Amino acid sequence: MKAQSTGADRKSGRGPNEKEAVYESVLVNESLPPQERTLTRLEQEGALLALAGTESPALSLSIIFYHLLANPSILNRLRAELETVPIDASWPQLEKLPYLMAVIEEGNRLSFGVTARIGRRAYEELIFTPSSYVTTPGTRKSYTIPARTPMSISTLSVHTTQSIFPDPFTFDPERWLGEAGRGRKRFQMAFTKGSRKCLGIELASAELCLVIAALVRSFDMTLYETDARDVSFEHDYQIAMPKLESKGVRATVKLRVDNSG
Ligand code: HEM
Numbered sequence: 001m002k003a004q005s006t007g008a009d010r011k012s013g014r015g016p017n018e019k020e021a022v023y024e025s026v027l028v029n030e031s032l033p034p035q036e037r038t039l040t041r042l043e044q045e046g047a048l049l050a051l052a053g054t055e056s057p058a059l060s061l062s063i064i065f066y067h068l069l070a071n072p073s074i075l076n077r078l079r080a081e082l083e084t085v086p087i088d089a090s091w092p093q094l095e096k097l098p099y100l101m102a103v104i105e106e107g108n109r110l111s112f113g114v115t116a117r118i119g120r121r122a123y124e125e126l127i128f129t130p131s132s133y134v135t136t137p138g139t140r141k142s143y144t145i146p147a148r149t150p151m152s153i154s155t156l157s158v159h160t161t162q163s164i165f166p167d168p169f170t171f172d173p174e175r176w177l178g179e180a181g182r183g184r185k186r187f188q189m190a191f192t193k194g195s196r197k198c199l200g201i202e203l204a205s206a207e208l209c210l211v212i213a214a215l216v217r218s219f220d221m222t223l224y225e226t227d228a229r230d231v232s233f234e235h236d237y238q239i240a241m242p243k244l245e246s247k248g249v250r251a252t253v254k255l256r257v258d259n260s261g
Pocket residue numbers: 048049050052053054056057060108111113114118190191192193195196197198199200201203204
């Protein structure tokens with residue numbers, strides 16, 4: 001769905017290629033009533049952007065780096081692929097690397113995005129037909145969901161469905177490759193789906209591609225006092241949290257000499 005313009009462009013006289021700033025889109029937004037164009041609303045937008053834009057990619061990165069360092073065969077395969085592009089490869093160049101993208105998909109899958117059930121209401125009646133992945137006996141019939149019925153789905157249950165993601169708690173980038181991998185993408189719920197899905201998907205992809213490529217190529221790392229429980233989903237704080245005493249994913253780091261690219 002195309003995002004609706006807030007009207008700020010018309011007021012500012014900006015050209016079609018210039019971007020609207022977030023605060024401006026609140027203050028000059030003709031579809032917002034005046035009581036919404038307040039300092040409180042600006043604070044809320046700012047806090048959401050700062051939180052959503054930092055914690056979520058940081059969680060995916062921690063999970064990815066734990067599994068890369070715990071599984072040298074995955075790390076070596078990723079490093080070999082990264083060495084096929086220049087050392088200063090851009091985001092568009094990195095996005096074309098299938099194994100890097102598979103590692104990112106798998107990190108996002110095991111981060112679970114937002115673990116709380118996020119609600120949706122459709123304005124029209126819906127017919128829900130379970131996919132062929134629904135294997136519980138007696139649950140394959142279709143349902144009619146009346147318009148405006150509150151609904152929600154749990155990312156945890158989708159991302160750990162054995163028939164979609166076999167051995168779901170194993171970090172296995174392979175599952176995102178080839179035809180089968182492409183088919184699974186519609187079950188990637190880390191950013192959720194629909195009109196309120198994450199606003200920062202592209203920025204997150206750029207951050208993850210560039211940071212992973214830079215760290216993997218520049219450093220040799222060894223896990224330090226870190227185990228699987230530092231990245232497992234043990235506590236639900238609306239985002240997945242590991243064991244409470246976790247100090248995060250820690251590693252010792254040595255600069256490497258990368259002769260390629
Ligand atoms: C791996 C990284 C990220 C993940 C897994 C993630 C996940 C999510 C999820 C699950 C939501 C809730 C969507 C819903 O309500 O259905 C969300 C919303 C949002 N995210 Fe992200 N996010 C990530 C990175 C970012 C980044 C880098 C930004 C940039 C600032 C960002 C900005 C936002 C904003 C503004 C919303 C609210 C959208 C709305 O309510 O319309 N996110 N994100």
